[in-house]
Amino acid sequence: MNQQTASPPLDQRLKTTALQYIMYAVVTLQDSDELMVVPSNWLSQDKRHCYWPPFKSTEKCMEAVENKLNPETEGKPWEKLNIIFLGEYGTFEKAKEGHKEIKEHERSYPLDTVLPGIKRQRLEGSQGMSNNQLHPLPPVTPASISRMSADDKVEIIQMLRDIKSKVQENSTMLKKILKDNTVPEVPSSTCVPSKNLKLPLRTFEDVARTEMELKNATTRKKYVKYLSSLGGHMPKDVIKNIMQQVLTDDLAIQFNWQGRGDKKAFSHLVLTDVIRDSALTRNVNRGDCETEIKKYLSYAASRKRPREQGGPGHEIPNVISTSLMGN
DNA sequence: CCGACCCCTGCATTCCTTTA
DNA sequence: TAAAGGAATGCAGGGGTCGG
Numbered sequence: 601m602n603q604q605t606a607s608p609p610l611d612q613r614l615k616t617t618a619l620q621y622i623m624y625a626v627v628t629l630q631d632s633d634e635l636m637v638v639p640s641n642w643l644s645q646d647k648r649h650c651y652w653p654p655f656k657s658t659e660k661c662m663e664a665v666e667n668k669l670n671p672e673t674e675g676k677p678w679e680k681l682n683i684i685f686l687g688e689y690g691t692f693e694k695a696k697e698g699h700k701e702i703k704e705h706e707r708s709y710p711l712d713t714v715l716p717g718i719k720r721q722r723l724e725g726s727q728g729m730s731n732n733q734l735h736p737l738p739p740v741t742p743a744s745i746s747r748m749s750a751d752d753k754v755e756i757i758q759m760l761r762d763i764k765s766k767v768q769e770n771s772t773m774l775k776k777i778l779k780d781n782t783v784p785e786v787p788s789s790t791c792v793p794s795k796n797l798k799l800p801l802r803t804f805e806d807v808a809r810t811e812m813e814l815k816n817a818t819t820r821k822k823y824v825k826y827l828s829s830l831g832g833h834m835p836k837d838v839i840k841n842i843m844q845q846v847l848t849d850d851l852a853i854q855f856n857w858q859g860r861g862d863k864k865a866f867s868h869l870v871l872t873d874v875i876r877d878s879a880l881t882r883n884v885n886r887g888d889c890e891t892e893i894k895k896y897l898s899y900a901a902s903r904k905r906p907r908e909q910g911g912p913g914h915e916i917p918n919v920i921s922t923s924l925m926g927n
Numbered sequence: 928c929c930g931a932c933c934c935c936t937g938c939a940t941t942c943c944t945t946t947a
Numbered sequence: 948t949a950a951a952g953g954a955a956t957g958c959a960g961g962g963g964t965c966g967g
């Protein structure tokens with residue numbers, strides 16, 4: 601009877617032992633550039649993704665990290681974030697030390713110089729230039745300018761002139777490209793990697809079928825490849841191009857991001873993950889991607905409104921669909 | 928110039944999270 | 948558990964752009 605007091609139950613012992621083998625990793629969250637310590641069991645096998653708890657408060661998140669909460673068994677669904685894996689440590693304390701060291705190192709040698717092209721930019725609050733803007737230079741104070749020699753100043757002015765002329769040149773080229781080669785409503789035949797992609801989705805049945813299909817990694821890759829080939833320069837364009845290909849306005853108005861009211865939740869779809877991945881290949885981060893999807897879904901009704909006024913129940917056939925649905 | 932289309936903004940409402 | 952505050956959403960109306 602008192603065996604239980606002698607030693608804890610087997611499953612608890614196993615759990616404790618398993619927890620001891622979970623290490624801690626230091627990672628950079630790609631969407632926010634934040635350097636974080638997380639339990640290794642939160643990482644995906646390829647160490648390119650990391651689960652993140654749905655808690656709002658920092659304390660709870662820290663608690664989850666320290667207690668190595670299992671991402672699959674803690675009630676609410678956990679977010680899956682894109683990360684850059686930086687290192688793994690045996691204990692939380694060692695990971696924190698590693699985190700500190702990396703942070704120090706990053707301060708001396710910005711990540712951009714260590715990992716060119718990998719570090720993504722923080723996009724919150726930067727709307728216009730978003731993804732392609734230049735990395736911020738160190739702050740130039742009046743004091744630092746006054747310390748410069750005349751040669752330095754001449755050189756800087758020359759550089760600024762070069763940059764200006766280059767920007768003008770690029771602007772002219774961009775204008776020409778946009779004029780000659782506006783993003784086509786219908787993807788060219790070369791953009792269609794597979795005849796299996798039955799897009800755009802028109803009904804919930806289509807959505808359910810696609811959700812099933814997307815469980816297959818190969819199919820998922822095909823979708824990502826196709827959707828990322830649709831073009832677009834700004835996050836808005838990228839998402840618009842993708843969403844136009846993915847679902848009709850009729851279906852879009854039956855979704856909202858969270859599934860409020862009597863609408864379905866778009867954020868819960870595997871398809872949304874695929875869209876995120878596709879957008880990421882075009883340098884649209886998670887935040888921008890979600891914002892633009894939300895907007896696209898909310899605009900769907902107003903896009904439809906004028907047409908409905910013109911003729912109730914009459915749907916203008918989607919040109920895109922006919923080219924793809926015939927498969 | 929006009930109409931169609933699309934996007935944005937402001938406001939009201941609903942929902943969720945936090946706090947006491 | 949209820950109240951308060953913030954976030955998300957829906958809707959209507961207005962403005963910009965483009966083609967006829």
